[in-house]
Amino acid sequence: MEPNGGQPLLSLRNVTMQFGGLTALDDFSLELAPGELLGLIGPNGAGKTTVFNVITGQFAPTRGRILFQGRDITGWRPDRVTAAGIARTFQNIRLFGGLSVLENVLVAYHVRLRSGVLGAIFRSRLYRREEEQMRREGMALLERVGLAEVAREEAHGLPYGQQRRLEIARALATHPRLLLLDEPAAGMNPEETRQLMGFIQHIRREFQLTILLIEHDMQLVMGICERIRVLDYGQSIAEGTPEQIQRNPRVIQAYLGQAEADEEGQGARHDVAG
């Protein structure tokens, strides 16, 4: 499915990421068409979060290239990648805890501020107009995602589900074309998870997003992704529709191996904060 003349929105070409001797990502390639929702799954430590970290510039890949809207963004600083139109959430929620819900969102607008520091300190006409505009836009966004009532509360005081939601709202505030969600359902009960999946589909439509969704739990992504990619030990082992993936022996093997390892209590492949 490539509606826009076939040019992918994002492509990773033979990306390898090594940490010392450990190869977290091995010759990984991926293409994402505009408007697509792709699921990225795999056992713990497979390298899923690392994919996000190299796309967003957290780490420069050891080898390979990353192209976004045809532009080579390999090794760009995270803030520039964000400005280019890629936003992310983190596996372990990373809100600005001491700031209010609204302020969390406003931070994301800062990059588009045209006033300089002096304009801000002396509250120039331009600055005052921009600040007011940001606040209006921020409140409107919070309305749309259902967080307007808690706009003035401190972020760390929110219940878990709302924190996840705020993290997504904050990412949306950067006006992304591509949204990267890292295990957004982690730590949620089935009911919350169901709501979240509905929410993701809702924002995908409303903000015309392309989404790359990491999920540890295979069952979860099956419902909303047209296409799924499976990672194991840093390598792509399968890609296809949910049905194809469910029947793929290598995938079953990878997840079975994970289950056995978990039972034996070998925590060698652990998560790293995303």
Next chain:
Amino acid sequence: MKSIYKTGLTLAGLALLFLLIGWANGHLNEYYSRVLNTAAIYIVAAVSYNLINGVAGQFSLGPNGFMAIGAYVTTLLILPVSQKQAVWFLQPLVWPLRAYSLPLWLFPVALLAGGAAAALGAFLIGIPALRLRGDYLAIATFGFGEIIFVLANNIIPLTNGPLGIKGIPNLPYLLWVTWGCAVLTVLAVTSLVNSSFGRALKAIREDEVAAEAMGVALFRHKMLALVVSGFFGGIAGGLLAFLVSTISPSAFTFFMTFTLLIIIVLGGLGSTTGAVVTAVIYTVLQELLRVVESPLDLGPVHIPGISGMRMVVISALLIAVMLFYRRGLFGGREFSWDWLWQKWTKRKGTSWNQTAASRS
């Protein structure tokens, strides 16, 4: 509360402050004026230090270095030429400073130059230190302070070395100058902190990785905080030079930074109003505690004065405050009229509830 009331209250507060200073200018003796001046200078230094340490969360240990630069630059620009000849009697002061000085009425230029020089120092130390994550800033700024100290001690043609520089002219209306600077610093820093730039700085403090992922350019914003902090630190140094009229490297040792660190931690890291209040409390306390350093005669028992005893008491106090108010007196929050209003109405509310409860 309506914002027009809040602005009114703030203006009323400022007017009250200016009335107080106008009165103090004519009525206080030299000792009390000095304490008031010191308080204002500590406000300038602490509020600017809080910007980088408390608001942006970047652990700098450099304010003594910035203050030293400000003090020396201001002094070199304003010290009369005749006095310069008297001070640098072993080795002459470098040209053109030897031959030229600003007239005293241009003291604002000298202060601004001191601030600008300190800001430049902050910028230079920030280039390597702020590129790296982690505690490099603390190490680099600590080293910076030490380097400034060594330079001040050894570049005699510029600083007159350990002997220092005497005879800095008195500024008439010094109280107006110091408190004027304090008010301007607080207004400027508060305005910055409450702007979009301030939000970006706080975001960096809360979570650097997330801030960068939200588009905040880390290096530029940390640099902004450091340079602004350095600028006002330099102003504080220049003011100090005018107040004490003699400067030497020993006035700007790490002890100065330590003092400011105590002030901003006690006030609650990140709280500008907290820094203001504790700066004043600290100054007053330091004076009150002179008693514990003076010799004491209790009938037959004679206790000799122990210098440094004040710091022991202040440190004990610091520990006590940290035990009861783990996040400082203001807990990282700001004093605001809204907060006062809420306290006030809540107190009235609860007392009414209590009477209602006791009646039933």
